[in-house]
Amino acid sequence: MPVSTSPQGQPQWRLRTTKAQWLGYLAWLAGISLFLLCWKVISDNTMWVFVEDAGRQGTDLISRMLPPEWTYAHQLWLPMWDTLNIATLGTALGIMMAFPVAFLAARNTTPHPLIRSLALTIIVSSRSINSLIWAMLLVTILGPGVLAGIIAIALRSIGFVGKLLYEAIEEIHPTPVEAIAATGASRMQVMSYGVLPQVLPAFAGISVYRWDINIRESTVLGLVGAGVLVCS
Amino acid sequence: MLKLSGLGKRYPTGDRALTNIELTLPKGQVMALIGPSGAGKSTLIRCVNRLVEPTEGSVTLEGVELTRLSGQKLRQARRSMGMIFQEYALVDRLTVMENVLSGQLGYVGFWRSFLRRYPQSAVVEAFRLLERVGLPHALDKRADALSGGQRQRVGIARALLQSPKLLLVDEPTASLDPKTSRQIMRLIRELCAERELAAIINIHDVALAQQFADRIVGLRAGEIVFDGPPGELTSDILTTIYGEEDWDTTPEPEDNSVDERDDPTPPTPMARVAAGGAR
Amino acid sequence: MKLTEEALSEQRQQDALAGRxxxxxxxxxxxxxxxLLVGLVTYLILALSSVEVNWARVAEGAGRGLEFLAAFTxxxxxxxxxxxxAGLLESLTMTVTSTVIGVAxxxxxxLGAARNIAPMPVYWVCRGIIAVSxxxxxxxIAILFVVMFGFGxxxxxxxxxxxxxxxxxxxxAEDIEDLDERQVEAVRATGAGWWQTLNHAVQPQVMPRLIGLSMYRLDINFRESAVIGIVGAGGIGATLNTSINRYEYDTSAAVLLIIIAIVLLSEYSSSFVRRWTQ
Known part of the structure; x- marks a missing residue:
């Protein structure tokens, strides 16, 4: 808390020192200029003519959507079944792959720091790339269909489940692990008795959470030909 | 039976935990290790079963040099050293029986233990031990449903199921009330007599140590400063171990366990070594 | 025969004594x-059988898959x-502006959706906005907006x-609802008004988390910007889409590597910023 003396000899209090104040202004200035610069790039790349009639387009779209045509609904059963399968099987596959990766990535269970960085790379790559992009790639490789969707969902889930699970593993109590190691248990036994029971609740929670996200994600996979709900 | 010579430990941070420890423990002897927090008591007993790697010196158990063992051999050596922990170190979400049976892990293969298919003799022995520590009815309870004293009994049963020759006991009573503490110490003492086990008990409570141990070793700043029978522990020697304090007007320094409960050893290296198993 | 709990426990003890x-x-x-087991197996069979795989197509695509993997080298x-x-620039600018506008x-x-500081009608309106979004x-949403505002x-x-x-x-809102009531009361007790309470009691408590969340959202927005390009909303996704459709896997690999690198970078910097604001 800087306290300075005014010309009249009275002590004055300000929240920040003059230097801190100027640095603050400077940071704001830099931030605002960055924002304006970005805005300019976007506005240069935008056809404002199209934006002007946005209201008309929007009302047009909504008026065509309302009322919903319920007669069409019976045709949706199959796509919905496929969507559910993509989400469920994809999640299951993803979890199976994420499980060992998480154990290799957690600081306290990894066999070697090099393996740890490899596992972390897998997790980051999987997290960086949206399932829609995975699906797009897989459709060109496997052809359109449910399988591409399942694998896309699985590949994206590895990173999500893997990250949350390895964080949970790093937060376990070390003493039970130590106690199991002291009985002469092997590495795998230490994992299954000391670590696994402690992370099981977190693991179940993470899996269900990801399954929920995947149901929503798999509805849009149809856009690129993996699954069906949107494209019809 | 157990012989430590020239044992030393320096943590990667540069802190010296133990210096030149010389100690011989004959069969069947119960030895109490006393000393202030941070004196290296926990590190010493963890160096014996190599949950903490000693940086110099040797540990010999029945003629086998432990410091150079690795993998399978180290696991076999750990089997013959049962360990009992301060905060019981039970796996909370497993049942009492599973916790006791985990003492057999050094003897059975991975899949047998994963599927909980333990040999019949091991199950019988585990149940006998539960009866011996007075908890046969708790068999299917989860470990976190038990009280502190009960959990420590389960921890003792687990250690004994290893059929150890030596017990390493780390602050068995630090989280228990005075009455339960005495019961637990008596139980350990009786079990050692029944099975002719040697034991190193690392304990804060000097009165308990004097009452239940055959021999007392005082540790200060990583060095042994006293070694002798309980009767020779005078207030002068307590001053050497713990520093200046009026020892005679305090009837029994029993409250020590309350304010010195926290373990001074840095947890991270220990945890890493434990999880890494034999490395 | 139905066993009571006690008898069951007794039975288990007898069994254990006999080594079972x-x-x-x-x-x-x-x-x-x-x-449950039968249900699970039935579902798995039904689900797996509904996965139609055109093996001829897969065999044909396998070569392309290998080619794609090779492209990463x-x-x-x-x-x-x-x-x-061009795509990257669009994505990055989109990320920055959308995060700033969105957070603002x-x-x-x-504030309106926090039950402890907002009046009821405002609360419901704000919760409604959140739910819709x-x-x-x-x-x-991107498809809708592309129709309304045109490509780009x-x-x-x-x-x-x-x-x-x-x-x-x-x-x-969840953060504000969780905040320490005593601090708010203490400031209110000095006679502070609604805005003053907000400034002196609420803001200091939620600010570090708000900054952390904004950094996290910046990261998410960048990743999402790669996706919405596929439906025509500009950004690097459009570039990626084109390259994949043209089977130019070397370029796709380059784009994906750039995305991964930027996400990594933002992850490191956000952990740094979070430590700095604590």
Whole structure:
């Protein structure tokens, strides 16, 4: 808390020192200029003519959507079944792959720091790339269909489940692990008795959470030909 | 039976935990290790079963040099050293029986233990031990449903199921009330007599140590400063171990366990070594 | 024969004494256990059989798959660099503007959606905004906005800003609801008004988390900007889409590597910023 003396000899209090104040202004200035610069790039790349009639387009779209045509609904059963399968099987596959990766990535269970960085790379790559992009790639490789969707969902889930699970593993109590190691248990036994029971609740929670996200994600996979709900 | 010579430990941070420890423990002897927090008591007993790697010196158990063992051999050596922990170190979400049976892990293969298919003799022995520590009815309870004293009994049963020759006991009573503490110490003492086990008990409570141990070793700043029978522990020697304090007007320094409960050893290296198993 | 709990426990003890011990099953009733198992197996069979795989097509695609993997060892940044750069610039600018606008709009909505400081009608309106913004996938919103605003980064920006509002406002509101009441009371007890209370009691408590969340959202927005390009909302997704459709896997690999690198970078910097604001 800087306290300075005014010309009249009275002590004055300000929240920040003059230097801190100027640095603050400077940071704001830099931030605002960055924002304006970005805005300019976007506005240069935008056809404002199209934006002007946005209201008309929007009302047009909504008026065509309302009322919903319920007669069409019976045709949706199959796509919905496929969507559910993509989400469920994809999640299951993803979890199976994420499980060992998480154990290799957690600081306290990894066999070697090099393996740890490899596992972390897998997790980051999987997290960086949206399932829609995975699906797009897989459709060109496997052809359109449910399988591409399942694998896309699985590949994206590895990173999500893997990250949350390895964080949970790093937060376990070390003493039970130590106690199991002291009985002469092997590495795998230490994992299954000391670590696994402690992370099981977190693991179940993470899996269900990801399954929920995947149901929503798999509805849009149809856009690129993996699954069906949107494209019809 | 157990012989430590020239044992030393320096943590990667540069802190010296133990210096030149010389100690011989004959069969069947119960030895109490006393000393202030941070004196290296926990590190010493963890160096014996190599949950903490000693940086110099040797540990010999029945003629086998432990410091150079690795993998399978180290696991076999750990089997013959049962360990009992301060905060019981039970796996909370497993049942009492599973916790006791985990003492057999050094003897059975991975899949047998994963599927909980333990040999019949091991199950019988585990149940006998539960009866011996007075908890046969708790068999299917989860470990976190038990009280502190009960959990420590389960921890003792687990250690004994290893059929150890030596017990390493780390602050068995630090989280228990005075009455339960005495019961637990008596139980350990009786079990050692029944099975002719040697034991190193690392304990804060000097009165308990004097009452239940055959021999007392005082540790200060990583060095042994006293070694002798309980009767020779005078207030002068307590001053050497713990520093200046009026020892005679305090009837029994029993409250020590309350304010010195926290373990001074840095947890991270220990945890890493434990999880890494034999490395 | 149905056993009481005590008799069961007695039975288990007798068995253990004879060396017969099994872990107690997770679900006690054998009938329920069987039903669940049969249900699970039936679902798996039905689900797996509904996965139609055109093996001829897969065999044909396998070569392309290998080619794609091989492309990662020799990503081609050069030949389409202009496209990549344009897409990247659009994505990055979209990310920045949408996060700024989204956070700026999310703060009032979040304040309004916190039950402990907002009046009831405002609370319901703000919760409604959050619900609408969170229900729909970004891609679906993007399609809507592309129809309204035409192709290009403007539609993408609006999409991401819209999604940001729901995300940030919800977390901010939860944060405010969790904040330490005693500090708020202490400031109110000095006679402070609503705005003063907000400034002196609420803001200091939620600010570090707000900054952390904004950094996190910046990261998410960048990743999402790569996706909404596929439906025509500008950004690097469009570049990626084109390269995949043209089977130019070297370029796709380059784009994907750039995305991964930027996400990594933002992850490191956000952990740094979070430590700095603590």
């Amino acid at each position: 011990w099994r872990r107690l099953p997770l679900i006690q009733s054998p009938l329920l256990r069987l039903t 020799r990503p081609d940044f050069i030949s389409r660099w202009d496209d990549i750069w 709009l999310a703060v009032p909505v979040g 969170r229900t729909f996938q970004e891609v679906i 980064p403007f539609a993408g920006m609006i999409t991401l800003a819209f999604a940001t509002i729901g995300f940030m406002a919800k977390l901010l």
